[in-house]
Amino acid sequence: MQYKKWRCLICDYVYDEELGAPDDGIPPGTRWEDVPDSWTCPDCGASKDDFQMEEI
Amino acid sequence: MTAPITVLGAGHAAVTLARELRKLDAETPLRIITADDGAYYYKPDLSKALAAGKDADGLIKQSPDQLREQLNAEVLTQTPVTRIAPDEHAVYAGDTRYDYSRLVLALGAEAIRPPFPGDAAARVHTANHRSDYAKFRAALQPGARVLIVGAGLIGCEFANDLAAAGYAVTVADIAGWPLPRLLPEVQGRALQAGLEQIGVQWKLENGVQSLNLSGDAIRAEFGDGSGAEFDTVLSAVGLRPHTALARDAGLECALGIVVDAHLQTSAPDIYAIGDCAQIGGRLLPYILPIAHAARALAPTLTGTATPAKLPAMPVIVKTPACPTLVSAPADVPGAWEVSGEAPDLEALYKDENGNPIGFALTGKATAKRAQYAAQMPPVFDPAA
Numbered sequence A: 001m002q003y004k005k006w007r008c009l010i011c012d013y014v015y016d017e018e019l020g021a022p023d024d025g026i027p028p029g030t031r032w033e034d035v036p037d038s039w040t041c042p043d044c045g046a047s048k049d050d051f052q053m054e055e056i
Numbered sequence B: 001m002t003a004p005i006t007v008l009g010a011g012h013a014a015v016t017l018a019r020e021l022r023k024l025d026a027e028t029p030l031r032i033i034t035a036d037d038g039a040y041y042y043k044p045d046l047s048k049a050l051a052a053g054k055d056a057d058g059l060i061k062q063s064p065d066q067l068r069e070q071l072n073a074e075v076l077t078q079t080p081v082t083r084i085a086p087d088e089h090a091v092y093a094g095d096t097r098y099d100y101s102r103l104v105l106a107l108g109a110e111a112i113r114p115p116f117p118g119d120a121a122a123r124v125h126t127a128n129h130r131s132d133y134a135k136f137r138a139a140l141q142p143g144a145r146v147l148i149v150g151a152g153l154i155g156c157e158f159a160n161d162l163a164a165a166g167y168a169v170t171v172a173d174i175a176g177w178p179l180p181r182l183l184p185e186v187q188g189r190a191l192q193a194g195l196e197q198i199g200v201q202w203k204l205e206n207g208v209q210s211l212n213l214s215g216d217a218i219r220a221e222f223g224d225g226s227g228a229e230f231d232t233v234l235s236a237v238g239l240r241p242h243t244a245l246a247r248d249a250g251l252e253c254a255l256g257i258v259v260d261a262h263l264q265t266s267a268p269d270i271y272a273i274g275d276c277a278q279i280g281g282r283l284l285p286y287i288l289p290i291a292h293a294a295r296a297l298a299p300t301l302t303g304t305a306t307p308a309k310l311p312a313m314p315v316i317v318k319t320p321a322c323p324t325l326v327s328a329p330a331d332v333p334g335a336w337e338v339s340g341e342a343p344d345l346e347a348l349y350k351d352e353n354g355n356p357i358g359f360a361l362t363g364k365a366t367a368k369r370a371q372y373a374a375q376m377p378p379v380f381d382p383a384a
Ligand SMILES: Cc1cc2nc3c(=O)[nH]c(=O)nc-3n(C[C@H](O)[C@H](O)[C@H](O)COP(=O)(O)OP(=O)(O)OC[C@H]3O[C@@H](n4cnc5c(N)ncnc54)[C@H](O)[C@@H]3O)c2cc1C
Pocket: B008, B009, B010, B011, B012, B013, B014, B033, B034, B035, B036, B043, B044, B045, B046, B047, B079, B080, B081, B082, B106, B107, B108, B109, B127, B128, B129, B154, B157, B242, B245, B273, B274, B275, B276, B284, B285, B286, B287, B288, B315, B316, B317, B318
């Protein structure tokens, strides 16, 4: 299955499933649905529901 | 009919709070009153918009109508509030009175405009709002020589963005190195060198003495007696929280509008958030504190008193010429401990008891953010 990217609607930070967010303890390859609901955008603090899947 | 929860301002603090509020409560009447056009944008974008080729309208994320719909809120634009009347539970815009149930001040800050001697003072730009950026961008001719006054975060970010967009940039500051309050000298020098490599020139340890018109150009005289001509001047010497309305209403103000752990001001039912607020003795004029504060203030406003707890919140300085990340220490005595080799430097600020209370990372060392952030005490802890 291809990795997907999710963009923060507030600040445009991109969560790339392939890269994860290692700084926040989310290893590379973590699918969006497996990112905990408590995770917030590292740049602006928005919550997961403020992200939208990005078409590639 | 009960008066609405009322928010003054429509910047990032106001909109973030309104969004958090609506997650908890879809219906309580909400009114946002703002002096500007009410178009929502993400302010940090201002200092990376030139190289990205974006004009002021290109930065808009939501129109006032979109905000009205998404937030189920009344949004009054171009409506500067002129008076807060805590005794009446109301605010006034001129003669028009607006009652509130609870009031949130999200008034932001104003760019400080130093009184430069000379006849070109009126040509000095600032860049704290989208409207400022529109004027600044309109004044820039291709390849213009731009003088930035102030080597702080905003000055350095604009220096990078302007240089990347092909302008000839000079940065002047009375300090000896960029970001003097956030970085130890070696890291400041690394940032200085990185920006130099993309063409930025520096006038450090040099105040701007005067700005005078010289034909179409502006002639700047510096503290060291030298002078040079520029086409456009951007002042980025700092921000002053918008406290006048609160002060006039008798609310306690110091650097900013003073709030307690619940973001409440000294007056009942009045709260403050964002650049205008001062919490735990500090101003925190950044994006992440707003997210944390809004998550506490929203439940407080809807009836569940929730104190704000603010962790250390490192700020990325948007200078790709030398990646830089800072977690500013509180203003207490202490010293930096620096390791690494320029430009890849890590610095830890320890207070007099040897406790780490701030850090700064440059170059490749920025990858160590998580490791350093984990050592930091919270910026504000209601239990402490
Ligand atoms: C160029 C630049 C780059 C930045 N980059 C970063 C970054 O990378 N990371 C980071 O963390 N932070 C950054 N910041 C800081 C961050 O953007 C601010 O902390 C944040 O946007 C402040 O939001 P605010 O809502 O408190 O203030 P503002 O956005 O200034 O909002 C204030 C609102 O109050 C309204 N208002 C004022 N007076 C009245 C009145 N009398 N009546 C009614 N309404 C009124 C205004 O119209 C406005 O809508 C940057 C700031 C600048 C200027």
